[in-house]
Amino acid sequence: MTSELRRSLGVFDAVAIGLGSMIGAGVFVALGPAAWAAGSGSGLLVALGLAAVVAYCNAMASARLAAVYPASGGTYVYGRERLGSFWGYLAGWAFVVGKTASCAAMALTVGAYAWPEHAHAVAVGAVAALTAVNYRGIQKSALLTRVVVAVVLAVLAAVVTVSFRAGDASAGTLGGELVAGGVLQASGLLFFAFAGYARIATLGEEVRDPARTIPRAVPIALGITLAVYALVAVSVLTVLGPEALAHSPAPLADAARAADAGWLVPVVTAGATVAALGSLLSLILGVSRTTLAMARDGYLPGALAAVHPRFRVPHRAEVAVGVLVALVAATADLRGAIGFSSFGVLVYYGIANASAWTLGGGRTRALAALGLAGCGVLAFALPLGSVLAGAGVLAGGVVAWSVSRGRAVPPRG
Numbered sequence: 001m002t003s004e005l006r007r008s009l010g011v012f013d014a015v016a017i018g019l020g021s022m023i024g025a026g027v028f029v030a031l032g033p034a035a036w037a038a039g040s041g042s043g044l045l046v047a048l049g050l051a052a053v054v055a056y057c058n059a060m061a062s063a064r065l066a067a068v069y070p071a072s073g074g075t076y077v078y079g080r081e082r083l084g085s086f087w088g089y090l091a092g093w094a095f096v097v098g099k100t101a102s103c104a105a106m107a108l109t110v111g112a113y114a115w116p117e118h119a120h121a122v123a124v125g126a127v128a129a130l131t132a133v134n135y136r137g138i139q140k141s142a143l144l145t146r147v148v149v150a151v152v153l154a155v156l157a158a159v160v161t162v163s164f165r166a167g168d169a170s171a172g173t174l175g176g177e178l179v180a181g182g183v184l185q186a187s188g189l190l191f192f193a194f195a196g197y198a199r200i201a202t203l204g205e206e207v208r209d210p211a212r213t214i215p216r217a218v219p220i221a222l223g224i225t226l227a228v229y230a231l232v233a234v235s236v237l238t239v240l241g242p243e244a245l246a247h248s249p250a251p252l253a254d255a256a257r258a259a260d261a262g263w264l265v266p267v268v269t270a271g272a273t274v275a276a277l278g279s280l281l282s283l284i285l286g287v288s289r290t291t292l293a294m295a296r297d298g299y300l301p302g303a304l305a306a307v308h309p310r311f312r313v314p315h316r317a318e319v320a321v322g323v324l325v326a327l328v329a330a331t332a333d334l335r336g337a338i339g340f341s342s343f344g345v346l347v348y349y350g351i352a353n354a355s356a357w358t359l360g361g362g363r364t365r366a367l368a369a370l371g372l373a374g375c376g377v378l379a380f381a382l383p384l385g386s387v388l389a390g391a392g393v394l395a396g397g398v399v400a401w402s403v404s405r406g407r408a409v410p411p412r413g
Contacts, residue, residue: 040176098344
């Protein structure tokens with residue numbers, strides 16, 4: 001019996017999964033905290049551009065590596081093959097713990113919008129439901145993601161339209177003083193929103209013609225997301241201004257109210273819920289695939305490497321990830337989860353860029369060097385608590401590696 005996953009995703013499906021992972025997290029979760037860190041409208045927009053540059057470098061590194069190594073696991077596989085088993089393991093560890101926090105953040109967002117009085121209970125229910133969807137197969141997940149993306153884009157288009165009609169794009173709303181530290185911290189928080197493009201790379205074993213599909217899907221998904229984020233950020237700034245945006249727990253709903261479009265508020269609330277569900281769906285998908293790859297190589301329990309004989313998915317890994325995310329979602333703080341996740345994900349992409357550097361080629365190396373430097377700067381510009389917590393968990397992963405390496409599979413380079 002084969003243990004390989006089914007290759008069923010084309011470019012459109014891969015782009016949809018990437019969009020489902022990115023759009024929603026940034027708009028409905030990270031935009032407000034990033035505006036607070038940036039301190040001005042211009043600072044927020046510069047931070048958005050900086051996050052996009054780093055994300056683009058990482059996307060190109062991931063796409064190039066995924067075309068060479070079209071297997072589940074993403075940078076865990078790339079780091080192992082290009083840099084050695086330790087760096088592959090560290091990337092996988094950073095991804096799993098960082099994205100587990102991301103999953104919890106998205107689940108809590110669902111609860112906060114759908115039923116604030118019982119946010120944690122709703123979050124746990126959302127994790128259970130979407131884990132069941134992923135268990136049934138990747139095609140069902142891709143179909144649901146396309147629906148989610150369509151709904152969210154329609155809601156965001158409505159918010160942008162009413163905000164631009166009512167807002168004032170003056171120097172007071174879009175200008176302001178730039179503070180380097182604030183811009184970098186805001187960029188690190190916004191990077192949390194862009195990081196979903198890697199979901200395409202971690203699905204390398206389930207993509208048709210990965211050498212062609214992945215390099216096309218990654219920049220398309222990232223470009224669409226950047227355009228959407230820029231439009232939403234500018235439109236909300238014009239109607240709320242930077243200070244109100246920074247202090248708003250639900251900036252898109254507040255923008256609709258400020259634009260005298262009260263009818264849009266429940267639509268935005270529903271859109272935020274759907275967006276968070278879409279992000280959570282794809283996040284669980286990616287974490288379970290990296291868990292599968294690490295279990296195959298002996299760094300996690302071997303039982304997690306099982307592939308369902310009918311649905312051809314890593315069903316035990318998906319259930320294990322779902323249980324862990326549900327536990328975190330039952331107790332986590334939303335803002336803390338975002339910062340912790342950003343640190344882990346930036347470490348993950350730092351290793352991806354270092355891996356891409358070894359492939360050679362002038363353009364590849366230039367982008368990899370820029371991406372590696374950007375990841376380092378943004379990671380340590382995050383709030384101190386996030387940096388310390390992230391570094392502590394990574395140190396714990398190093399200890400676990402020293403214990404498990406005796407039974408792990410050596411690099412297959």
